[in-house]
Amino acid sequence: MKKIIYIVSAVLLFFAGAGHAQDQAAVSFVSNLADKVIKEIITSSKTPEEKLYLFQDDFQQALDLKNIGQFVLGVYWKKATPAQREAFLKEFTDFTTKTWTDRFNMYDGQQFSFSGTRDAGKAQVYVDSTISTNPPISVIWRLRQKDGTYRIIDIIVEGVSMAMSYRNEYTAFLQKNNGNLDTLTKELKKKSDNFKFTKSQK
């Protein structure tokens, strides 16, 4: 009898384990990136401008900016010419790199703890993590696997999807401006050129 219980438990445990299949490669991708950014950029004593320079590389390697750009424009992406798309992606990348460097600058470098992964369909996966503050902050990374490597397509902080927020913002802006993508691209360039880093309060 004991043996049967043991076998049944083992089988149940196996399926329970299968249900929580961990995409260890995805977790490693995010945790390595987070460690690198925290160590080399956030907790270092460099100026924001130096950090921006370092961060640009990491940002552009880790994020699938073309797909994010495509997603955040929604229907307006389909209407745009290749030249318009390219111009938009350049300004979008420049500006988000700046604003995100500034945001990361406010963060004290607490460690992430990773609690698992969930399949998101279409070769996509969610990596669940929390920043160990009290109360903890939930950060979910949405990755897409392509050609054997991972790229980030969305970051969800406390339920707020960055991709969806940008999409709602840009759609609202474009609706007010007759759907003219050039106007949005110009606006991003203007804001990017005038952007000043927040003075550190640390």
Add this chain to the structure above:
Amino acid sequence: MILLLGGCACPTQNVDDRVSASQAEDPLEPLNRGIFAFNMALDKLILKPVAQGYRFVVPEPARRGVGNFFSNLKQPLYLINALLQGEGAEAGDISKRFLANTFWGFLGIFDVASELEIPKVTNDFGQTLAVWGWRESSPYLVLPILGPSNPRDAIGTGVDLVLTPIDWILKNEPVLLYSRIALENWDKRERALDLLDNLERSSTDFYATTRSMYQQNRRQKINESVDALEAQPADYEFDFDIDEE
């Protein structure tokens, strides 16, 4: 039952539908934008400069003490909401936190509870209404001074205002009562200075950005407070469709 028919943000539906659906949740947009502009002007005129002055004059450790003190005064309100939601474990954590910080933390100035690893939770009456069945609430509303909301959470905010036990005690001391409310919010504003500044400077339409972020974050909080089985799929689980070219 009618309250439940608030429209479903189903994650599998097409994203283009979703975007138009979320815009349909803001039929009062022209009015909301007007109130939003008023709130922003008021913030630039009073709240923000005072918060900046406060940051400039008072050093960080003292500001942390002030924040802890006002946070501690809110615990009885969180406790009432936890009890109304039937959240026994949460109610226990809140009580422990309140007692630890009030008695050992010098009336809440020191956050002893966090040192003791007692979880920090907040609870509002909007969440209580959600637990009681009012799950979806639209349209999106911008309230004067109070900011982004919806009918359920506007009622929640109103009820929280009369449900705050410390304010019953201060009822006959209007100077203290209004000082408490003003100082609590100035302290909150100080802590949000950098992030809000960054968000505003990085947005091409700050009204749309705050609306989107508020709605997503609020849905997350509501999902956390309702029973796991009843919870809607998370807002962020939309179809991230990619056209390969």
